[in-house]
Amino acid sequence: MEKKNKSPLQKAKETLYELGKDLVRQVNKIENPTITLPVRGLTNINYNKTKGTLELGDKMASRSFFNLGHAKKFMQTLEVAAVSKELLNIDKHVSLRDVFYQVKRTIPNTNINIVDDQVETDSAIEDMELITGCSREQLHINANRSGSVAGKVIIVDRGDTIDWSKMGSGGWSIPSNVEEIEFKKVNTKYIIYMEKMAVWDRLHQDRYWDKHNCIIMSSQGQTTRGIRRLLQRLSNEHNIPIYVLCDWDIYGTYIYSVIKYGSIALAHASERLTIPNVKYIGITGDDVINYDLKKHLIKLGDKDLARMKQVSDYEWFKDNKAWLRQFRLMKELKGKVEIQSLSARGITFISDTYLPLKIKKQDFLE
Amino acid sequence: MEKKNKSPLQKAKETLYELGKDLVRQVNKIENPTITLPVRGLTNINYNKTKGTLELGDKMASRSFFNLGHAKKFMQTLEVAAVSKELLNIDKHVSLRDVFYQVKRTIPNTNINIVDDQVETDSAIEDMELITGCSREQLHINANRSGSVAGKVIIVDRGDTIDWSKMGSGGWSIPSNVEEIEFKKVNTKYIIYMEKMAVWDRLHQDRYWDKHNCIIMSSQGQTTRGIRRLLQRLSNEHNIPIYVLCDWDIYGTYIYSVIKYGSIALAHASERLTIPNVKYIGITGDDVINYDLKKHLIKLGDKDLARMKQVSDYEWFKDNKAWLRQFRLMKELKGKVEIQSLSARGITFISDTYLPLKIKKQDFLE
Numbered sequence: 001m002e003k004k005n006k007s008p009l010q011k012a013k014e015t016l017y018e019l020g021k022d023l024v025r026q027v028n029k030i031e032n033p034t035i036t037l038p039v040r041g042l043t044n045i046n047y048n049k050t051k052g053t054l055e056l057g058d059k060m061a062s063r064s065f066f067n068l069g070h071a072k073k074f075m076q077t078l079e080v081a082a083v084s085k086e087l088l089n090i091d092k093h094v095s096l097r098d099v100f101y102q103v104k105r106t107i108p109n110t111n112i113n114i115v116d117d118q119v120e121t122d123s124a125i126e127d128m129e130l131i132t133g134c135s136r137e138q139l140h141i142n143a144n145r146s147g148s149v150a151g152k153v154i155i156v157d158r159g160d161t162i163d164w165s166k167m168g169s170g171g172w173s174i175p176s177n178v179e180e181i182e183f184k185k186v187n188t189k190y191i192i193y194m195e196k197m198a199v200w201d202r203l204h205q206d207r208y209w210d211k212h213n214c215i216i217m218s219s220q221g222q223t224t225r226g227i228r229r230l231l232q233r234l235s236n237e238h239n240i241p242i243y244v245l246c247d248w249d250i251y252g253t254y255i256y257s258v259i260k261y262g263s264i265a266l267a268h269a270s271e272r273l274t275i276p277n278v279k280y281i282g283i284t285g286d287d288v289i290n291y292d293l294k295k296h297l298i299k300l301g302d303k304d305l306a307r308m309k310q311v312s313d314y315e316w317f318k319d320n321k322a323w324l325r326q327f328r329l330m331k332e333l334k335g336k337v338e339i340q341s342l343s344a345r346g347i348t349f350i351s352d353t354y355l356p357l358k359i360k361k362q363d364f365l366e
Numbered sequence: 367m368e369k370k371n372k373s374p375l376q377k378a379k380e381t382l383y384e385l386g387k388d389l390v391r392q393v394n395k396i397e398n399p400t401i402t403l404p405v406r407g408l409t410n411i412n413y414n415k416t417k418g419t420l421e422l423g424d425k426m427a428s429r430s431f432f433n434l435g436h437a438k439k440f441m442q443t444l445e446v447a448a449v450s451k452e453l454l455n456i457d458k459h460v461s462l463r464d465v466f467y468q469v470k471r472t473i474p475n476t477n478i479n480i481v482d483d484q485v486e487t488d489s490a491i492e493d494m495e496l497i498t499g500c501s502r503e504q505l506h507i508n509a510n511r512s513g514s515v516a517g518k519v520i521i522v523d524r525g526d527t528i529d530w531s532k533m534g535s536g537g538w539s540i541p542s543n544v545e546e547i548e549f550k551k552v553n554t555k556y557i558i559y560m561e562k563m564a565v566w567d568r569l570h571q572d573r574y575w576d577k578h579n580c581i582i583m584s585s586q587g588q589t590t591r592g593i594r595r596l597l598q599r600l601s602n603e604h605n606i607p608i609y610v611l612c613d614w615d616i617y618g619t620y621i622y623s624v625i626k627y628g629s630i631a632l633a634h635a636s637e638r639l640t641i642p643n644v645k646y647i648g649i650t651g652d653d654v655i656n657y658d659l660k661k662h663l664i665k666l667g668d669k670d671l672a673r674m675k676q677v678s679d680y681e682w683f684k685d686n687k688a689w690l691r692q693f694r695l696m697k698e699l700k701g702k703v704e705i706q707s708l709s710a711r712g713i714t715f716i717s718d719t720y721l722p723l724k725i726k727k728q729d730f731l732e
Contacts, residue, residue, distance in 0.1 A: 090713070093571055095564035098709040105710075106661060142567060146512055146586065148539040157534025168523025168547070173514040173539035176567065181534070198461035201508060201542065205459055220512065295472060343464040344471075347456070 008179075009088060012134040016085045019131060023078075033065040035077060037130050038268065045267050047315040052276035054262040054316065056130075073124075079103045079114055080124035081131075087140040093177060095142050096122055130268050135179075137225070142176035147227050148197065149174055150204050151215030154185040164215070171204060174217070178230045186238045191215040192281065192355065193231060194245040195223070195255050199339050199350070206351035212359075215240070223259055225266075228273045231259065235275050242275060243364065245355075248283035249298075249336035250308045253323065256280045261316045279364035281355070285329030288337055291345060291354075297335025304336065322365050374545075375454060378500040382451045385497060389444075399431040401443060403496050404634065411633050413681040418642035420628040420682065422496075438480075439490075445469045445480055446490040447497075453506040459543060461508050462488055496634050501545075503591070508542035513593050514563065515540055516570050517581030520551040530581070537570060540583070544596045552604045557581040558647065558721065559597060560611040561589070561621050565705050565716070572717035578725075581606070589625055591632075594639045597625065601641050608641060609730065611721075614649035615664075615702030616674045619689065622646045627682045645730035647721070651695030654703055657711060657720075663701025670702065688731050 044057040148171030200218035246252030262270040410423040514537030566584035612618030628636035
């Protein structure tokens with residue numbers, strides 16, 4: 001069967017249909033119904049140095065119906081497959097939480113629920129991504145979202161033409177699923193993605209994107225999949241450099257790392273989410289020294305140090321001298337700083353001096 | 367001095383100037399510099415039954431420079447007043463976190479910082495609202511924000527004309543400060559505000575706002591001040607009924623309560639934030655029974671029960687029979703349910719049946 005020209009939706013439907021057909025075949029042959037799929041987790045993660053992304057290895061696991069340890073998970077996987085198929089058939093999108101409630105019910109004449117907790121359906125949905133080769137978004141399942149964007153870009157989304165430069169003080173709210181967005185006009189030199197909405201508000205009020213012809217994008221905390229995919233599409237389809245602005249702490253570093261290399265939980269989705277050429281613009285330990293931010297250092301706790309050790313040991317960090325130096329600086333200064341500590345230098349210091357200077361000097365970490 | 371026709375900005379500037387002038391006068395008279403302001407907290411909160419809002423009582427407290435217990439707080443208040451005055455002069459907005467960093471520094475030749483923690487500046491900013499009679503937003507200080515909106519409304523914000531019905535799948539991102547938004551066209555029968563973005567995404571995909579001629583608005587979790595003020599402005603200026611959709615648990619109840627009556631911490635801002643005629647559309651214990659959601663009950667924990675006791679005792683709940691009945695139902699059923707549990711009845715059940723029926727029957731809690 002030629003699948004190349006099929007839509008992801010069509011492909012997903014067929015894969016789900018074939019998954020069912022294969023299980024029926026096994027049942028008819030009086031075999032133990034079994035699904036085979038790759039192992040997820042750090043034990044099956046490879047860092048592909050050439051591509052610069054995390055990838056899933058080739059360790060496989062099977063999940064069988066007649067196996068006490070597998071039976072429940074087998075059933076959950078099939079239930080989620082059934083929900084996915086229905087969603088694709090009726091062309092509706094739901095949230096991860098909705099899928100949980102659609103699957104959750106008690107097996108008749110027992111006290112056993114098919115699922116008790118959302119982590120079970122979430123995990124089955126990630127399995128479904130592996131089985132179908134489609135992203136969760138393509139399977140019409142959305143996660144929580146947050147984030148705003150502004151810049152000289154015009155898009156079409158669900159039939160609406162949206163101009164990111166004319167969104168008032170709020171900006172356009174970034175959806176969970178950005179697959180169907182069409183870029184009509186993209187007039188931008190670079191993108192600054194920041195982990196804090198308050199910093200975005202600062203840059204937006206200063207009309208940084210207008211003065212410097214760029215896009216500013218933010219979420220609150222962890223980068224959502226919607227934002228990662230939107231950044232990736234802008235990078236791939238329009239060849240726009242992306243600079244990431246985070247707190248100078250291990251969590252900020254990891255936010256950057258997930259955008260660049262991918263995450264352990266979603267290594268199977270690296271291809272659709274990672275952006276290997278993304279660069280880190282700050283905050284760095286050097287900024288702390290150069291801009292006299294030492295008095296704004298927040299003391300490192302045991303958790304910070306433990307996480308720093310863990311991240312330093314990851315394959316994609318352990319040979320990265322520039323970053324290991326940053327971790328050493330954090331330990332030497334016994335502290336971390338937030339982006340907003342730059343406010344101590346003046347309200348618009350970040351827009352007027354800090355970012356333009358970094359970009360002019362191309363002073364990035366990678 | 368006639369202040370009625372002055373802009374809030376002008377008034378705030380003058381009040382801050384007078385605060386400074388008064389302190390200078392006290393110093394020149396060799397008095398102990400003292401600021402007097404109302405006590406904040408549950409001991410000075412009254413529930414105004416006629417207006418249906420929480421109000422600050424008339425207990426006053428003074429804060430003096432030559433008083434070991436007051437000196438630091440006195441200084442913090444003045445530092446924040448100075449930052450506020452600068453913000454108004456240069457007409458820039460900053461975040462709560464920025465104010466903290468602008469105030470934070472070590473007093474020369476000591477080891478004492480003016481502030482060590484953001485709660486100190488946050489509290490001084492709330493004092494500044496009391497002193498100036500201006501909201502934090504009018505003082506150009508913004509908090510974290512989140513939330514999306516869609517509906518047949520056209521606004522002008524910072525010179526941009528924004529059509530809430532043409533925002534694609536994301537919706538318009540609600541800013542922290544909505545004071546200067548101008549409503550150009552408002553064509554809507556009611557507003558549904560919900561505590562969960564995933565539910566908003568559901569209603570938006572089903573184009574609920576288009577079919578029923580209403581506005582849908584959401585944040586993630588606690589309602590931000592920006593959203594509360596936006597809802598209030600739509601209610602006051604355009605006389606639009608507002609229905610609040612929350613999880614059936616004590617936290618959902620309190621989200622509704624804050625929108626309707628105000629909050630303890632911000633009782634002084636009630637006038638600018640509360641919406642006494644807002645109604646609660648669901649989820650209710652009756653929905654749990656009528657729609658057979660019992661299997662989706664999540665067990666109540668000790669925290670739920672303790673908070674329920676606390677809320678039941680609040681003056682603005684203790685005589686509300688409809689709500690006390692809901693609390694009894696929660697205890698009888700030993701559980702709480704989430705809005706999304708309605709998904710178990712069908713993906714679009716909430717849009718096709720649940721909400722239209724509630725509104726047709728005017729089946730609300732107050």
